[in-house]
Amino acid sequence: MKIHDCKKRLIPRRSLTKSIAYIFIATVLLGFASCKGNKETLADNNVPNRKTDELLALMSDNEIKCDWLSIKYDVELKTSKIDDSFKMYVRMKQDSAIWVSATYYAVEVARFLFTPDSVKFMDRKNNQYYIGKYDYISERFEVEANFKMVQALILANSIDILNIESEDDKIKSSRNDGNYYLSVLRKGQLRRAMRRDEEKKDTDLGISVWVKPDNFRIHKTVIADFDSDRSITATFAEYEKTCNSYFPKKVSYIAISANEQAEVKTSAMKVTPDKKVSLSFTIPEKYEPLVP
Numbered sequence: 243m244k245i246h247d248c249k250k251r252l253i254p255r256r257s258l259t260k261s262i263a264y265i266f267i268a269t270v271l272l273g274f275a276s277c278k279g280n281k282e283t284l285a286d287n288n289v290p291n292r293k294t295d296e297l298l299a300l301m302s303d304n305e306i307k308c309d310w311l312s313i314k315y316d317v318e319l320k321t322s323k324i325d326d327s328f329k330m331y332v333r334m335k336q337d338s339a340i341w342v343s344a345t346y347y348a349v350e351v352a353r354f355l356f357t358p359d360s361v362k363f364m365d366r367k368n369n370q371y372y373i374g375k376y377d378y379i380s381e382r383f384e385v386e387a388n389f390k391m392v393q394a395l396i397l398a399n400s401i402d403i404l405n406i407e408s409e410d411d412k413i414k415s416s417r418n419d420g421n422y423y424l425s426v427l428r429k430g431q432l433r434r435a436m437r438r439d440e441e442k443k444d445t446d447l448g449i450s451v452w453v454k455p456d457n458f459r460i461h462k463t464v465i466a467d468f469d470s471d472r473s474i475t476a477t478f479a480e481y482e483k484t485c486n487s488y489f490p491k492k493v494s495y496i497a498i499s500a501n502e503q504a505e506v507k508t509s510a511m512k513v514t515p516d517k518k519v520s521l522s523f524t525i526p527e528k529y530e531p532l533v534p
Contacts, residue, residue, distance in 0.1 A: 289422065289455045294415040297422055297453070298401070304458040306397040308336055308485040312514040313396075317344075318507040330508070332396060333519045340392060341521040355523045358389040362523050365532075371525045372532040398478045398490045400424075400451045400460040421452040421461050457481065459488050472499040485515045 292300075315330040328351075333341040342354040355362040363372045372378060376387045394402035404413060404426055415424045426449050448466040453459065462477045474497045478490035491510040497503070 289417045294413055297415050300458045302401050304487050305399045306487045308515045310335055310516055310518050312519050313510050314512040316509045316511055320505045339521050356389055356392055369529045370532050371529045395476055398460045403463055423452055425450045457488055484513055
C-alpha cells in the first residue's frame with residue numbers, strides 16, 4: 243500500500259472507524275478479570291508511609307488543571323485482526339468538552355465531541371452521525387461510558403478515577419513496587435452495559451491506581467468488572483511540565499474482553515496548553531442519523 247493512496251487500505255475504513263470508537267469508549271469500560279496483589283517490596287522502603295486521606299489530598303493538589311489543552315497524538319493500534327497506526331487530535335476545555343478527531347493518512351475517519359451529558363459522533367466513511375446520551379454508546383459497544391472517566395484517563399487525573407460513588411465505597415492504600423497503591427471496590431453501584439435483549443444487572447467494579455511518589459501523578463490504573471470478565475489497564479510515562487502540573491506524553495492502554503484484546507499506544511507529538519481552540523462539530527446535510 244502506498245502512503246499517498248488513501249483509497250487502498252490495510253483494513254476497511256468501517257472497521258477502523260469502529261475500532262477507533264472502541265478505543266475511546268474502552269477508556270471508560272467496566273471490564274476486568276482480577277486485581278493484582280499489593281505486597282510491599284524493598285523498593286517501598288524509600289517511599290514515605292502516608293495515610294490515605296493525605297495521599298488523596300496530595301494527588302488532588304497535583305492534578306492537571308488547564309482551562310484549555312490541545313494534543314496531537316501518534317496512535318498505534320493492535321488487535322487480533324489489526325496492526326496499524328493513525329493520528330489523533332484532542333482539544334479539551336476542561337470539565338466542559340472533549341473534541342477528538344481521528345485521521346488515517348490525512349483523511350478524517352471519525353470525529354467525537356464528548357460533554358458531561360452528551361455524545362456526538364460522526365462516521366465519515368459511512369456518512370452517519372449520532373447525537374444523544376451515553377446510553378447508546380454503552381449499548382452499542384457493551385461498555386459503560388462517562389465524561390469524567392474519559393477526561394481523567396487523558397489527563398492522568400486519578401481523583402476522578404477513584405471517585406467515591408457511595409458510603410459503602412472504601413479507598414484503601416499501601417505501597418507497591420516503589421509507588422503508592424490505592425484501590426476501591428464499588429459494590430453494585432454501576433450497571434454493566436448489556437445488549438437490548440439481555441437483562442441489566444448490578445456489577446462490582448474494582449479500581450486500582452499506582453501513584454508516583456515524586457510528583458503524586460498516576461503511573462498506572464486498572465479498572466475491572468469482575469462479573470463480565472473484561473478489563474482495561476492504562477500506563478502513563480514520560481511526564482512533562484504542563485500548566486500547573488505534569489502531563490504524560492506516552493500512554494499505553496490494554497483492553498481485554500472475552501472476545502477481544504486491543505492494545506493502544508499513544509505518543510503526544512505536541513501539547514499546547516491554555517490556548518482557546520475551536521470545538522466545531524458541523525454535520526453535513528447528507529449524513530444520516532444512527533438510530534439506537
